[in-house]
Amino acid sequence: MQTEADSTLALFAKDDRLNWPTTLAIILVHVGAVAALFVCSWRMIAAAVFIYWVTTGLGISLGYHRLHTHRSYKVPRWLEYFFAICGSMTLEGGPISWVATHRVHHQNSDREGDPHSPHDGAWWAHIGWLLFGESKHKNTALMSKYAPDLAKDPFYVWLNNNHWVPLVVVTVLLYSVGGFPLMLWGSFFRLFFGWHATWLVNSATHMWGARRFATRDDSRNNWWVALLTFGEGWHNNHHAHPTSARHGLAWYEFDPSWLTLKLLKFLGIAKSIQVAKLPSTLPTQKAA
Numbered sequence: 001m002q003t004e005a006d007s008t009l010a011l012f013a014k015d016d017r018l019n020w021p022t023t024l025a026i027i028l029v030h031v032g033a034v035a036a037l038f039v040c041s042w043r044m045i046a047a048a049v050f051i052y053w054v055t056t057g058l059g060i061s062l063g064y065h066r067l068h069t070h071r072s073y074k075v076p077r078w079l080e081y082f083f084a085i086c087g088s089m090t091l092e093g094g095p096i097s098w099v100a101t102h103r104v105h106h107q108n109s110d111r112e113g114d115p116h117s118p119h120d121g122a123w124w125a126h127i128g129w130l131l132f133g134e135s136k137h138k139n140t141a142l143m144s145k146y147a148p149d150l151a152k153d154p155f156y157v158w159l160n161n162n163h164w165v166p167l168v169v170v171t172v173l174l175y176s177v178g179g180f181p182l183m184l185w186g187s188f189f190r191l192f193f194g195w196h197a198t199w200l201v202n203s204a205t206h207m208w209g210a211r212r213f214a215t216r217d218d219s220r221n222n223w224w225v226a227l228l229t230f231g232e233g234w235h236n237n238h239h240a241h242p243t244s245a246r247h248g249l250a251w252y253e254f255d256p257s258w259l260t261l262k263l264l265k266f267l268g269i270a271k272s273i274q275v276a277k278l279p280s281t282l283p284t285q286k287a288a
Contacts, residue, residue, distance in 0.1 A: 012104065012115035014124070015133030023131050025091070029195070032188025039181035047178070048185040048193075051170075053230075056194045059086030061230040061257040068150060069099045072245035073261060073273040084159055089167045090194050093137035094160030100146035101136070105202075106242060109217035116202040118218070126196075126203035137163075197228040205235035210285035212249075213240035221253070221285060231255030241276035249278055 036044070063083030066072045075083075084095045092098055101115055108114045118125040136143060140160045144151035151157060167187070175183040200222075209220030219239035226233025226248065234247040234255065241249075248255030264270035 012101075012113070012129065012133070012136070014120065014129075017133060019131060019133060026127075026131070026195075029091075029188055029191045032184055033192035036181075036184035036189040039184060041181070044178075044181050044185040047174075047182060048190045051186050052190050052194055055086050055089045055190070056197065057230040057257065057260070058083055059088070060090055060092070060194075060198060061232055062260060063087045064092075064095060064098045065102065065232065066245050066257065066261075068095050069102045070243050071149075072243055074271050075264065075269055079269065081155060084156065085166050088159055088163040088165075089170060090198070091164065091167055091191055092195070092198065094140070094163035095156050096140055096147045096150045096160040097137040097143045097163075099150060100143040103146050106239070109215075109219070109239065110206060111217075118203055118206045122203055122207060125206065126199045197225075198232075200225045201229055201232050201235060205233055209233075209236070211236050212283050212285040213237070215239045223253075226254060230257045232257075237276070243274050244276035245273050246275045249276060 063080075064087040067075070067080060067083060068087075087098065088094055093101070104113065105115055110117045110119055114120075116125045116129045121128065138161075140151075140157060143160075144157075150160075171183055171187045174186040178186075204225050205220050205222045206218045207220070209222035209225075211220055213236055215236060217239055219236040221236045222233040224233065225235075231247045231254065232238075234249070234253050237249050237253070238244070238247050245261055246255060246258045247253075248258060261270055261273065265273060
């Protein structure tokens with residue numbers, strides 16, 4: 001009889017089969033990102049940066065990761081839903097699937113069963129795990145086992161099953177407002193950049209950087225990944241204190257998502273914020 005632990009280990013097992021739907025989608029976005037370079041303007045870049053902040057900054061960093069996965073703080077339900085919609089526009093899966101995958105990552109970080117550990121190769125950690133094997137992001141029933149708190153909410157179940165809808169709506173709006181240039185920059189190039197930035201957290205921050213805390217995994221603090229991902233690159237800090245809403249623990253560790261959360265707290269919107277207790281002297285980081 002297969003135990004629950006065995007089921008978790010097999011959830012993201014390596015496979016030789018190429019996942020063609022996912023692969024074709026990734027190729028299409030990369031082609032669109034290259035095409036965007038031929039219709040470049042500062043206005044297009046500014047639009048892409050703003051949408052990137054909304055989708056990856058608010059949607060992934062503050063939403064899917066720090067709120068929905070780790071419950072590091074509380075906000076009104078309408079804002080929680082808004083963050084989830086923003087996260088879905090990254091085309092990284094719906095909230096239930098994303099949260100389930102990340103919780104499994106923490107449970108088995110850099111051990112057997114980790115969906116994207118560099119122990120299986122840097123390429124695998126960065127993108128290979130998405131290209132090969134059965135895609136789980138459409139299997140809401142299966143992934144709900146690892147995110148039962150979200151699975152109780154009909155809105156999250158609907159969004160997980162239809163996570164592509166907000167992106168399609170926004171892409172159509174971008175085209176109607178600014179034609180192909182705005183669509184290419186606001187959707188295709190923005191998706192391309194956001195994917196690789198997020199994937200760097202899976203790969204680079206488990207290979208390169210400094211280790212402040214002696215966690216049982218290989219997580220590292222990487223400043224340049226943090227700059228690209230609104231503070232998610234302070235990964236060793238995060239693995240040492242998973243439920244802390246603040247990832248950049250030192251004053252010099254720039255964490256835009258934490259600054260945004262402080263603003264929401266000042267406005268009385270964010271409450272019950274969990275923050276790692278800082279010792280009077282932070283442990284010295286050791287380069288690895």
